[in-house]
Structures are given as structure tokens and as C-alpha cells.
Amino acid sequence: MPVPGAIKVLVVDDQNSVRQMTRMALEEIGFRHIHEAENGVQAMETAAVQPLDLIISDYNMPEMDGLGLLRAVRGHPVARKVPFIMLTGRGDRELVVKAAQAGVNNYLVKPFTSAILRDKIEAVIGKLS
Amino acid sequence: MASLDDLKKTFFDECDEAMQQIEIGLTDIRSGEGNDETINAVFRGVHSVKGGAGIFGFEQLVGFAHVFETVLDGLRNGSLTATPDNLDVLLSASDVLSDLVQMSRGGETIAEGFGAEVRSGLEQIIEQGGGGGDDGDIAPAEFDGLDFMPVAVNLDDLGAEDAPVGGDGRGVYKIVFRPKPEMLKKANEPLYVLRELRKLGEAEIEANSDDLPALTDIEVDVPYLWWTITLRTEEPRAKVEEVFEFVMGDCDLSIENDTPPAAVAAPQVVIADTAMPEAVAALPVIEAPSVAPAMPAPRAEIKPAMAKPEGEQGGGGGRGKPAATTTRIELDRIDRVVNMVGELVISQAMLGQIVQDLPESTSMRLIQILDEVAHHTRELKDSVMSMRAQPVGSVFQRMPRLVREVAAKTHKKVRLETHGETTEVDRSIIERLGDPLTHIIRNSVDHGVESPSARIAAGKPEEGVIRLSAEHRGGRIVIEIKDDGAGVNSERVLKIAREKGLVGPDAQLTEDEINNLIMMPGFSTAEVISDISGRGVGMDVVRSNIQDLGGRITLKSVRGQGMTIQLALPLTLAVMDGMVIKVGTQTYVMPLSAIVECLRPSRGEISALIGTHGMLQLRGEFVPIILLSDLLGVDSASGSNSERVVIVTDNGDGSRIGLVVDELLGHQQVVIKSIEESYGAVPGIAAATILGNGRVAFILDVEKLAELAAQTPITNHATSRAAQPALN
Numbered sequence: 001m002p003v004p005g006a007i008k009v010l011v012v013d014d015q016n017s018v019r020q021m022t023r024m025a026l027e028e029i030g031f032r033h034i035h036e037a038e039n040g041v042q043a044m045e046t047a048a049v050q051p052l053d054l055i056i057s058d059y060n061m062p063e064m065d066g067l068g069l070l071r072a073v074r075g076h077p078v079a080r081k082v083p084f085i086m087l088t089g090r091g092d093r094e095l096v097v098k099a100a101q102a103g104v105n106n107y108l109v110k111p112f113t114s115a116i117l118r119d120k121i122e123a124v125i126g127k128l129s
Numbered sequence: 130m131a132s133l134d135d136l137k138k139t140f141f142d143e144c145d146e147a148m149q150q151i152e153i154g155l156t157d158i159r160s161g162e163g164n165d166e167t168i169n170a171v172f173r174g175v176h177s178v179k180g181g182a183g184i185f186g187f188e189q190l191v192g193f194a195h196v197f198e199t200v201l202d203g204l205r206n207g208s209l210t211a212t213p214d215n216l217d218v219l220l221s222a223s224d225v226l227s228d229l230v231q232m233s234r235g236g237e238t239i240a241e242g243f244g245a246e247v248r249s250g251l252e253q254i255i256e257q258g259g260g261g262g263d264d265g266d267i268a269p270a271e272f273d274g275l276d277f278m279p280v281a282v283n284l285d286d287l288g289a290e291d292a293p294v295g296g297d298g299r300g301v302y303k304i305v306f307r308p309k310p311e312m313l314k315k316a317n318e319p320l321y322v323l324r325e326l327r328k329l330g331e332a333e334i335e336a337n338s339d340d341l342p343a344l345t346d347i348e349v350d351v352p353y354l355w356w357t358i359t360l361r362t363e364e365p366r367a368k369v370e371e372v373f374e375f376v377m378g379d380c381d382l383s384i385e386n387d388t389p390p391a392a393v394a395a396p397q398v399v400i401a402d403t404a405m406p407e408a409v410a411a412l413p414v415i416e417a418p419s420v421a422p423a424m425p426a427p428r429a430e431i432k433p434a435m436a437k438p439e440g441e442q443g444g445g446g447g448r449g450k451p452a453a454t455t456t457r458i459e460l461d462r463i464d465r466v467v468n469m470v471g472e473l474v475i476s477q478a479m480l481g482q483i484v485q486d487l488p489e490s491t492s493m494r495l496i497q498i499l500d501e502v503a504h505h506t507r508e509l510k511d512s513v514m515s516m517r518a519q520p521v522g523s524v525f526q527r528m529p530r531l532v533r534e535v536a537a538k539t540h541k542k543v544r545l546e547t548h549g550e551t552t553e554v555d556r557s558i559i560e561r562l563g564d565p566l567t568h569i570i571r572n573s574v575d576h577g578v579e580s581p582s583a584r585i586a587a588g589k590p591e592e593g594v595i596r597l598s599a600e601h602r603g604g605r606i607v608i609e610i611k612d613d614g615a616g617v618n619s620e621r622v623l624k625i626a627r628e629k630g631l632v633g634p635d636a637q638l639t640e641d642e643i644n645n646l647i648m649m650p651g652f653s654t655a656e657v658i659s660d661i662s663g664r665g666v667g668m669d670v671v672r673s674n675i676q677d678l679g680g681r682i683t684l685k686s687v688r689g690q691g692m693t694i695q696l697a698l699p700l701t702l703a704v705m706d707g708m709v710i711k712v713g714t715q716t717y718v719m720p721l722s723a724i725v726e727c728l729r730p731s732r733g734e735i736s737a738l739i740g741t742h743g744m745l746q747l748r749g750e751f752v753p754i755i756l757l758s759d760l761l762g763v764d765s766a767s768g769s770n771s772e773r774v775v776i777v778t779d780n781g782d783g784s785r786i787g788l789v790v791d792e793l794l795g796h797q798q799v800v801i802k803s804i805e806e807s808y809g810a811v812p813g814i815a816a817a818t819i820l821g822n823g824r825v826a827f828i829l830d831v832e833k834l835a836e837l838a839a840q841t842p843i844t845n846h847a848t849s850r851a852a853q854p855a856l857n
Contacts, residue, residue, distance in 0.1 A: 002284050014173075016457070017140035017181050024136075053284055060176045077366070077386050083282045089180060089198075096277060106279040111183035123279035 001129040004030035008050065011036050012043040012057035012069060013087065018110070022056060022087075025114035029121070029128065040064025044072050047079040054125065056108070058087045059095055067098055074103045083124045139457070140181040144230045147174035149526045151223045153550075156529050159216045160544075168211075172201040178226065187233045190226075193244055196251045197222045209258040218250040224530050300362055302369055303387040307355035312379035314350055323356065325372045330362030359387070460556070463516050470510050471704060471800035477506055478797065478821030507798070514555060514701050521599045521608065522550030524562050528570055528597060535574040542581050542591055543574050548598035554606045555701040561678055562608075562698070565671045569610050569694050570595060572668070577614030577692055587689065589613065605680075605722065606700055611693040617686040619643040626652065642784075644686045648672040676832055678702065679720065679815070681779070697722075707799045707828065709820065710776070711792040713763040716826045718799050718818055723831040725777045725785060727793060745775060745787045752777060754787040755838040760813070765791055778831045786835050797821075801828065813837050 009031055013019045019036050026034055035050060037043035039061040047055075055073065059066035066086050073079050083105045088095050096107050105124045108117065122128055154171035157163045179194035200219065203209030225244035232239050304326070308319050326332050334356055341353045360369065366384065373382055477499070484495045525547050536543040554562075578584075578593030585591055596611045619640055626632040626646045638646075646652060650669040675682045680698035699705060699722065707718035708727075728747075735743045735754065742759075744751040754775065758765035765773075775787040799818040804811065804827075815830035 007284070015140070015143050015177050015181055017136050017143055018184060020136050020139065021184050058180075060173055060180075062170070062173060081282065081286070083280075083284075089176065089183075100277060104280075105282060107277065110180050111186075120279070124282055125284050126281065 001127055002125050004128050005032045007031060007053045008033040009054040010043060010046055010052050014038050014061040025117045028114040029118050040069030043069050052082050054083050056085045067102060070099060070102045070104055085120055137185055140185055141234045144178050147177045148227050150174040152526050152529060155220050155223055158211055168204050172205055175201055189239045190229045190233050193226060193229055193248060196248055197226060200251050200254050203258045209254060215254050218254060221247045222251055301387045302360045303385045304358040304360060305383045307381040308352040309379050310351050312376050313352055317376050322372060326358060326360060329364045329368060330360055333359040466513050470513050473506055474798055474800050475819045477502055479823060482821035510704055517556045518553035519556050519559050520551045520553050524559055524566055525550050525597060531567060531570055532574055535571055539575055541578055543578050543593045543595060546594060546596045549600050552599040552601060552606060557702045558678055558698055565674045568671050573612040577612040579615050605697045608696040613691040616688045616690055616692050617644045622646050644684050704798055704800050707797055709794040709797050710790045711794055712757045712790050713765050715763050718826050718828045723778045725779050727774055727776050729774050752785050752787045754789060756789045760834060760838055
């Protein structure tokens with residue numbers, strides 16, 4: 001059973017407020033190792049130096065969007081199997097389809113509660129202890 | 130951990146940035162300067178507002194942003210077109226969105242139908258485009274009819290999971306291994322390395338012997354052979370690298386992952402036929418309910434994806450290329466540093482004073498060091514000030530909306546052009562710039578630019594142009610508002626000024642002086658008091674606002690061609706360059722920015738004129754002279770008038786006066802300390818400062834002094850002298 005405190009998660013969003021809210025929700029669940037990136041390019045830079053267990057990324061970002069990031073991650077020799085949860089806006093079903101094709105593990109519609117976030121994470125990496 | 134309130138504040142700060150991005154983007158698109166990325170940036174801006182608003186529960190904001198976003202998405206994907214009419218609706222939408230943000234920020238209750246008109250305008254656009262794939266209502270958190278199966282991953286597999294796994298579950302590495310002489314000198318044997326590699330898996334080793342010389346020429350400690358190895362292994366790359374651990378610096382080594390493309394497990398997407406919207410149904414991929422196409426070769430994917438993710442989003446919108454790393458700091462903290470720098474400037478000045486009194490033998494070296502300290506302090510000051518600096522764009526961004534609104538109310542056509550939005554100036558100035566600028570621009574649209582018919586009659590294009598620009602010039606920021614309207618009607622202005630008794634009936638004024646009358650207190654030329662301008666607050670308030678900021682306002686107008694108002698403002702309100710002067714026993718500081726020149730005129734250059742202290746003849750121009758000692762009510766210490774100095778100052782409206790002082794003590798950076806809180810406003814005194822000797826000196830308000838001089842009748846004491854020039 002995965003222990004949240006041991007899981008290294010990367011939160012990617014260009015909005016600081018959303019990153020902080022996601023961080024708060026993750027901390028509520030028990031996550032301790034939370035990295036942040038503002039866009040796909042920064043996220044890939046982090047992924048290159050930092051082993052990750054989970055990526056939670058927004059879709060709409062400048063520089064490199066969530067889909068670009070997902071594809072980059074899936075093509076990366078080291079990070080390519082890291083579970084990836086995409087944050088989407090409400091009603092963004094087309095994106096979910098695209099993301100699914102690109103190998104997303106799950107999606108999460110904004111706004112979300114920590115309970116929903118937990119569900120979405122557990123659906124990917126199993127029940128958290 | 131940040132509190133929810135802090136996060137909300139962050140969110141609203143982000144909203145400000147987003148609104149700016151939206152406004153600039155839409156304005157660019159309307160003026161034909163936009164491209165695909167511009168519309169993307171606008172979309173992202175609205176999307177950010179919507180996303181954050183959802184998280185913080187600002188439902189009305191979310192609802193409106195959603196419809197707005199839908200239209201922008203339509204423009205992005207080409208299902209809608211950016212006609213001028215549509216753009217007008219979008220611009221109004223950005224106004225409404227901005228209002229909604231402000232109301233949400235202020236915790237106001239937003240009326241149910243707020244922005245309903247604009248919203249229905251947006252909905253109409255969506256309908257024109259054939260529905261846009263969304264009914265405008267927000268979909269639930271889970272998508273109906275989209276049967277997404279989350280893809281489970283075992284985290285334990287991740288750790289050992291950096292071996293590139295080929296189609297047969299094994300990684301393939303292409304290794305080129307070329308020992309350097311150092312390697313042999315350190316007694317490392319390439320053969321052992323190759324043997325170790327073999328242990329990892331199946332290795333095809335090919336030796337390259339091209340460099341091998343004739344037997345007679347072989348040297349024992351030079352490696353001539355090198356190898357290309359194709360290694361198939363289940364071990365991770367780290368294991369492969371480990372083999373070369375001891376020879377790492379002593380050989381040329383490349384390890385390339387040559388693994389054939391592998392299919393990444395794709396989640397299954399099943400879309401139920403029932404709730405399938407057309408837009409989604411049109412996607413060719415939907416028919417694949419089983420396995421999505423295999424991923425392309427991983428290595429090939431990374432680089433292009435980093436450079437440009439599928440041509441979807443290019444650069445960072447209005448933010449330029451790679452965004453500089455930023456951190457948000459509370460303003461209070463910066464202000465504390467600013468204050469400390471101020472104190473440092475004072476301490477340093479004090480130190481300088483003491484050093485000067487020391488014997489030269491000791492002071493020489495100290496002065497050198499002190500010079501360095503002064504240099505660093507100045508740099509420190511500049512750096513801190515630059516932290517407080519903000520681009521004027523944050524004020525400018527409010528103006529397009531203002532122009533649109535006023536133009537609509539007055540039935541005029543006006544285009545606003547902005548330049549130099551990135552010019553930076555201290556935050557405190559930015560905060561106080563909004564009102565004057567709003568007033569000036571409102572005036573320009575309301576009174577400056579003519580009605581379309583009048584413009585056509587005057588042979589001008591129907592649409593008026595107001596150009597708002599900012600630039601740094603000579604240590605100040607110069608903001609210019611220029612319109613191509615009718616200009617100031619000087620006859621009318623003069624007539625009104627005479628009626629109101631602002632000008633004597635016989636006074637002869639130049640065109641410029643007449644134009645500047647509109648900034649006199651109590652002057653309002655609007656014949657019709659509209660609800661736009663003429664609320665009893667006129668250009669005089671603008672002028673005093675600008676003067677309070679230590680700035681100058683100048684007005685130039687050409688009849689029929691338009692008016693230009695120029696604001697010259699200091700870059701900061703905390704520290705300024707001053708000239709330390711002496712009058713009698715008192716020391717004062719005069720803002721360097723107000724000083725045109727300092728001179729010691731000869732007797733012949735002063736002409737007597739009854740009722741004045743004299744006129745200084747300066748290169749063919751007459752400048753009235755004022756004794757600062759009289760004006761400030763202090764005794765002049767200087768017995769010999771010929772030693773007095775005249776400081777010629779610019780009063781901001783183009784007129785000049787010569788202020789007579791006893792002595793110039795030197796140029797110094799001074800920290801501005803407000804006295805208003807303790808004493809209220811003292812006419813003629815702008816603020817105070819602490820000098821190097823620890824004493825307090827007043828900073829003079831030169832423009833007020835000129836006004837005071839004009840109002841104060843020359844005293845008997847002075848009149849007796851006035852018969853003769855003041856400086857004989």
C-alpha cells in the first residue's frame with residue numbers, strides 16, 4: 001500500500017494560486033514531497049534531475065502545455081512511466097480524449113476537493129495508507 | 130503553509146496579470162497586430178481566471194468566464210471569426226470580466242443579471258458559429274458518456290524502471306568506448322571493462338583498429354583500439370554506466386539508448402453513443418475503443434516536443450520567451466529595505482561630514498573608501514528601487530476601456546495607441562498616476578477629439594487617435610498623452626479666464642500661457658457639463674496631483690491639430706537628488722530636477738523694475754528674481770550681495786524664476802521624509818530630510834514658492850531695495 005509521505009509528486013500549473021491549492025490538498029492527504037513547476041518545460045527540467053512518482057499537471061499553460069508535457073514525459077527514457085494526472089477545465093472532454101491517447105493515467109476536473117484528488121490518485125497508484 | 134486568504138490574494142494578483150494579457154491581446158487583434166499566439170494568450174488569460182475562480186468558489190466569475198472562453202476557443206480553432214463586431218463584444222466581455230474580478234475581490238455581492246447583455250452577446254456569437262460544441266452550461270465534473278478508465282500503475286515498478294525496454298522487454302544500448310592514454314597509465318585494462326559489460330547481457334563488441342600503426346611504431350602506453358558495443362540488457366542504464374565508473378574521465382564514452390519504439394500502455398477510451406457531442410464525434414480517434422496508436426520512438430519525441438508541443442502553444446503569450454524566475458515578496462518587506470537604504474544614505478552622509486573634519490593624512494584613505502561606499506549605496510538604492518518598480522502598463526491597461534466607454538457616450542470614434550508600457554517606475558507613483566491619467570484621457574476624448582462629422586469636415590480621418598506613451602528621459606519618467614483633436618481653443622480660454630478674473634483684462638499672454646490657463650484652479654471650459662468631464666474637478670487637480678508627486682505637467686496645443694500633455698515624474702518618491710543651499714543660517718534642499726542653472730550674475734545682468742526684486746537678463750530672456758530670504762522670512766547672512774547666487778528654476782508651466790540664495794553647499798542624494806503627517810501641508814515646503822550633520826533641512830517646493838512670490842506683495846523692506854536691483 002503506497003504511503004503518501006514517501007511519494008514524490010510534481011505539481012505543474014502556471015497559476016501560483018492553483019499550485020498552492022493543489023499543494024494544500026496534497027498535504028491534507030499526507031503528501032510531503034511536493035515539487036512545483038510553472039509549465040511543461042520547467043516540469044521536464046525537474047523530471048530530468050528528480051525521480052518522480054506522480055505528476056499532476058494543468059493542461060493550459062504557456063511555453064509547453066499539459067498535453068505537450070505528457071507527450072514529453074511519455075517519451076522520456078527515465079520518466080516515461082511516471083503516472084500522470086491531467087487537470088482539466090469543466091467541459092473539456094476533447095482534451096480528455098487527446099490526453100487518454102497520449103497515455104494519461106487519469107484526469108481531474110477543476111475545481112476539486114482533496115477527497116476527489118485522493119480518489120483520482122488512488123485510482124492510479126492504488127489505495128493510499 | 131499559506132492561508133486561504135493569502136491564496137485568494139495571489140489569485141487576484143494573477144487575475145490582474147491575466148486581465149492585462151486579455152486586454153492587450155484583444156486590442157492587438159482589433160488593430161490587426163494579433164496572430165494565433167495572441168488569441169491563445171487571451172484564451173489562457175480567461176482560462177486562468179476561470180480555473181482559479183472555480184477553486185475559490187466565485188461561481189458568477191466562473192460562469193461568465195466560461196462563455197467568454199468558449200467564444201475564444203471558437204476563434205482559436207477557427208469555428209468562429211474575429212469580425213470587428215465580435216471583437217467589440219469580446220472587449221466589452223473583458224470589461225465585464227474585469228468588473229467581476231474586482232467585485233469578487235472586494236467581496237461584493239454580484240447582482241444576478243450583471244453583465245447579462247454582454248453575456249448574451251457572447252452567446253449569440255457562439256450560436257453564429259453553430260453552437261460551438263458547448264451549450265454554455267458547465268459540464269459536471271465527470272464527463273457524461275466518456276467512459277474513461279484510469280490506468281493503474283504499480284509504484285514499486287517505477288524505481289527499477291529506468292531501463293529502456295524494447296519490444297522484447299529488453300533495452301538496447303549503443304556504446305562507443307575509446308580509452309585515452311591516461312587510462313592505460315592508471316593501469317586500467319579495457320578488456321576488464323568489456324568483460325563487465327558482457328555480464329549485463331548480450332553484447333556485440335566490435336573493435337576498431339583503424340588507428341593502429343605499424344608494429345615498429347607502437348608505443349606501449351598509447352591505446353590505439355576503440356570499441357563499439359551493442360548491448361542488449363534488462364538492466365537499467367545506471368548499471369551500464371557503473372561499469373565505466375573507474376575509467377569515466379579517462380576515456381571518450383557515449384552510451385546511447387537504441388531501444389526500438391515501444392508501445393506505451395494506453396488507457397481505454399470508450400465514448401457512449403448517446404451523449405456524444407458532434408465536435409468529439411468528429412475526432413477520428415474515437416473509434417478506437419481498444420488500444421490507441423503506438424507512441425512514436427521515445428527519443429525522437431522529446432526534443433521537438435520541448436521546442437513546440439505539436440504546434441499548439443508557442444511562446445508565452447505576452448510574457449516573452451522563457452519567463453524569468455520570479456518570486457512574490459510582500460511590499461512591506463521591500464519597503465523596510467527601502468527605509469534602511471534611506472537610513473544608510475543618511476549615515477553615509479554623516480560619515481562623510483566627519484571625515485572631512487579629520488586631518489588630511491587620515492582622511493585621504495577614508496575618503497577613497499567612503500567614495501566606494503557611496504557608489505555601493507547608490508547601486509543598492511537603485512536595485513531596491515527596481516524591486517519596487519512596476520511597468521506603467523498596469524495603469525495604461527485601464528485606459529483602453531475608458532476610451533471605449535467615453536467614446537461610446539460621446540458618439541465619437543477614438544482609437545488609443547499605447548507605447549512604452551514596459552517602462553518601469555516606482556510603485557508609489559504608479560498608484561497615484563491612475564487618477565490624473567484617467568482625467569487627462571477622459572478630457573482628450575470628451576473635449577479634444579472632435580465628433581466624426583466635424584473631423585471629416587476638417588479633412589481628418591473619422592477616427593481620432595490618442596497616443597499614450599511612456600519613456601525614461603534624464604532620470605525621470607515622461608508620460609505623454611497626445612491627441613489629434615481640435616486643440617485648445619485659446620480665444621475661448623482667454624475669454625473665460627478673464628470672466629473668471631483669473632487674468633487681468635489687459636494682460637498680454639502668449640499662446641502657451643493661455644493654453645496653460647486651463648490648469649488654473651477654478652477653470653473649467655466645458656460648455657456643457659457632461660457626466661464625463663466637468664465634474665467640478667478640472668485640470669488644476671490633475672496638475673496638483675502631479676506636482677504632489679514631484680512631477681511636472683506641460684501642455685502644448687496646436688489649433689486644429691491636437692494637444693499634447695506631458696507628465697515628467699520622478700522615478701521614486703523615497704530618495705531624490707537635491708541641491709543643498711544656504712540662506713542666512715538656514716540650510717535647505719532644492720530638488721535638482723527643478724533647477725535649470727545656477728549662476729552668479731554680474732551687476733550689469735540685473736535690471737531694476739519697480740515692484741520686483743529685479744529682472745535677471747539671461748541670454749536675452751528676462752527672469753524675475755526673488756529673494757528666498759524674504760519669501761521664507763529668514764535673514765540673509767550674506768553681507769556682500771555680489772556673493773549671492775541665483776538659482777534659475779523651472780516652474781513646470783514653462784515660466785522661470787531666479788531664486789536668490791546665499792550659498793550652494795553641494796549636490797547630495799537626500800531621503801525624503803514627509804512632514805505632512807505631523808505639520809500638515811506647509812506652503813513652499815515639500816518635505817524634510819536629514820543631512821550629513823544630523824540636522825533636519827526642509828526640501829523646498831519650488832513651484833509653490835513661485836506662486837507664493839507672485840501673491841506676496843514686496844515688503845517695505847524689500848521695496849526700499851527694489852528701487853535698486855536686488856543684487857547690487
